[in-house]
Amino acid sequence: MVLQADIPAPLAAFVDKIGNLLTVQLFALGAGISVYEGISHIADPSPIENITVNYLVLALSALFEGASWWLALATFRTVKGDLSYWDAIRRSKDPPSFIVLLEDSAALIGISIAALGIYLTDRLAASRRETA
Template sequence: MSAGGGTKAIIAALVANAGIAVAKFVGFLITGSSSMLAESVHSVADTSNQGLLLLGQKTAQRKATRLHPFGYGRDRYFWSFVVALMLFTLGSVFALYEGIHKLQHPEDLSSPLVAVGILVVAIGLETYSFLTAIKESKLIKGNATWWEFIRNSRTPELPVVLLEDAGALIGLVLALLGVGLSTVTGNPVFDALGTVAIGLLLGVIAIILIIEMKSLLIGEGASDADLDVICGELATGKVQKVIHIKTQYIGPDELLVAAKIALEPRLPLDEVAQAINDAETRVRAKVPHARLIYLEPDLDRSTVTHS
């Protein structure tokens, strides 16, 4: 996926969440619903998160410097990690606090129909954002399941938006149930329970994202499929075998490949150089994001290891 990949989904989510946040806050001021307040803060956090994802895409495009010779591609991982932390602190923790507080001190809702109307509109807007994220993700998901895509994607923004939107939709349904049951039964405890459920949901999503973004920040290597292709393209022509290889993503669109390769014995120096250049060309043709390739010629003294 290109550096700007997923931008449409991020912008759609930003616009939707900004509008939803305003509507929810108005609804909270009218109704006093704790689940509405929790959802309001959740939408504010999501709006900020989309802004941070766009910031990460922008700063990641900076040119490499002597201090950062491999560039700033990991900025996208960093800001996605910050987004996960914000979802946990501003979303989950606040919702849990508000829900527990309202369980201890229940308050009757006023104008619950206003809250229901706002939540229904919010579900419509959030559905649009979610469908946009799904459409963008399908362009790069391939045959992987959605869970595999979230777990294995080296591009952080779309998995973040997908999980945020899914959490937002489920949270809206929970808020709607809380407000609806409180209205029907006259018991405000259901609204508070809806708020607690929203907090737990956001906590689970945030923890998943924190784990995944932390893994990307530390550095992940090529997928098994890409690694097999790389090794296959290297071990062709005058390259007898790959003795040892290491890979790492230094940004969503930039894979570093470092390998020790065994060449045919007694090759002249110019043929050694040509064999290395040809190997790099073959790899880049099949795995375009393998932009940085460092190959070391050697004698065949070991077996192939992947790491």
């Protein structure tokens, strides 16, 4: 029994291209809003209103990224064998095995930097309020 495709190949390619286009536009919109918000907060700084929510979101992000990182590390350890991590990455024929690990590592570093930024913003703003 031969299964037929649900939609013809040219239409499937068109739908795929539209999906990719919408994805790029969504990320571009998010990046534009982030840049706008960053510039507006630099031009007119304001104190953090609810710091607990910020820390909660970062903690949940770190928890989920950490779980993904742990699984990626366990998987990569089985793939790398006796090689060092760097040699295993350079010789690997299976990029997803280490790309997920590197991406999750970068995400955890970014979460740590964001938490440090929120902490310093709160502490420095508190010291400015006390001296004023």
